Amino acid sequence: MPDPTGADLGAPRAVHLVGVGGAGISAIGIILAAMGHRVTGSDVNETAVWPALIAAGVEPEVVPATELFSSARPHGAEIVAHSTAFPPTERDLAEAAEAGCAVLDRAGILALVCAARPTVAVSGTHGKTSTTAMLATLLDGAGADPSYLVGATPLGLGRAAHWSEAGAFAVEADESDGTFLRMGADIAVVTNIDEDHLDFWHDIAAIEAAFLRFLGEARTGVVCIDDPRGEQVTDPRAARVAAAVGATTVGEGPEADFQVHSVEVERLHTRFGLRHQGRELGPVTVGTPGRHHARNAAVSVAVALELGISAPAAVEALAGYVGVTRRFEVVGEAFGATLVDDYAHNPGKVRALLASAKEAGWPRVVAVFQPHRYTRTRDLLADFGAALALADVIAITEVYAAGEDPIAGISGRLLVEEVLEVRPWAEVAWVPTLDDAAGWARATLRPGDLFLTVGAGDVWQLGRRLIDLDAGGSR
The missing domain is CATH 3.40.1190.10 (Mur-like, catalytic domain)
Incomplete structure (x- = not known):
């Protein structure tokens, strides 16, 4: 699909990526560098992907938020692509136009890669x-x-x-x-x-x-x-x-x-x-x-x-496929249970995950679910309740906001009630924080259990914390 800006990657280009430390943009940067383009980038913080970017030939730098786009000019950028986290201002767009530089969002730069x-x-x-x-x-x-x-x-x-x-x-x-x-x-x-x-x-x-x-x-x-x-x-x-x-x-x-x-x-x-x-x-x-x-x-x-x-x-x-990070990822064992982390964050994903776990042969499936976004929780309450009720034992945390403002009356606690609507005898607990969830898990887990941490927020940390607790650590 032709880009309306007229930008293309048919010849080596100087490309600057705004938000280069993010997962989506950094991966595109690595691909662009491998394609033979000169790739620079800016972000407000150095992230965990920095070493991989540098190893791939990308030149990332940390700049103030007000200079994310203007930092492209010293590099002679012909194309500036930005993550959704950092949309350009009118001034950014005007300065880019003055410099003869095309400005694309993540989907726009990815479409140019696909065209190759x-x-x-x-x-x-x-x-x-x-x-x-x-x-x-x-x-x-x-x-x-x-x-x-x-x-x-x-x-x-x-x-x-x-x-x-x-x-x-x-x-x-x-x-x-x-x-x-x-x-x-x-x-x-x-x-x-x-x-x-x-x-x-x-x-x-x-x-x-x-x-x-x-x-x-x-x-x-x-x-x-x-x-x-x-x-x-x-x-x-x-x-x-x-x-x-x-x-x-x-x-x-x-x-x-x-x-x-x-x-x-x-x-x-x-x-x-x-x-x-x-x-x-x-x-x-x-x-x-x-x-x-x-x-x-x-x-x-x-x-x-x-x-x-x-x-x-x-x-x-x-047959060589063994999964991906945060998709039924085995993170270790604690208190005799197998600990698995999964990114599932909507009812369909949660339903598929728990149904799979139930048919895979573990004596009990124990899960902690962290709702992701207030709007999703509000819109899909009943569907979440039906999905979460598939676990043998389930605990639910407070909503992970993911940048959203709280919505009055919407809380992870509502999902506890939804699970009980589906299965009134369910073993379901309300654990607002990860500290609460760690204490609950330590008291609940039995040898032979499958323990799932489920959600797109920071619930993945819980499995690692339980491993430390089992080893005598303090986290």
């Missing part, structure tokens, strides 16, 4: 990170020399961003604010269609229409048509958009082009059969637990075949 390679854009309300990571792992293991950009680090690859000499570009495409519609994908992938980010989309009809457009603008599409809520085998929304564009379909129902069957989940692994046009491609094995991971893996196999990878090579390479 045949792009597989992976989107969906749930599962896009895992599916993109599976696809990158598969293509790498099959010798296809992929480029990729994943929203978390695939544990088997060791990096979230990589640029190759000639391979296809697998990229996680964010639907939360509509930026996935700017990727210009060659192959568009939809893992599922569900309600989330209603502060932007307002209703599910708008979400469905956006996914239809995403698929319709690509050369071809791959869609998982299973119901992400587990209420029926096939999701009518996903089936509608797939049929409208003639996309390849994946799912457990007999109408799927790639049919998943015989799913077996055991602790940290998932094994399943995969049938395509009457031919058995499996068994397929991945190193993460859950029926939803079987679907994600099947989607990645379908894409690989579209890219010319043979089925045996795809299945063999996919």
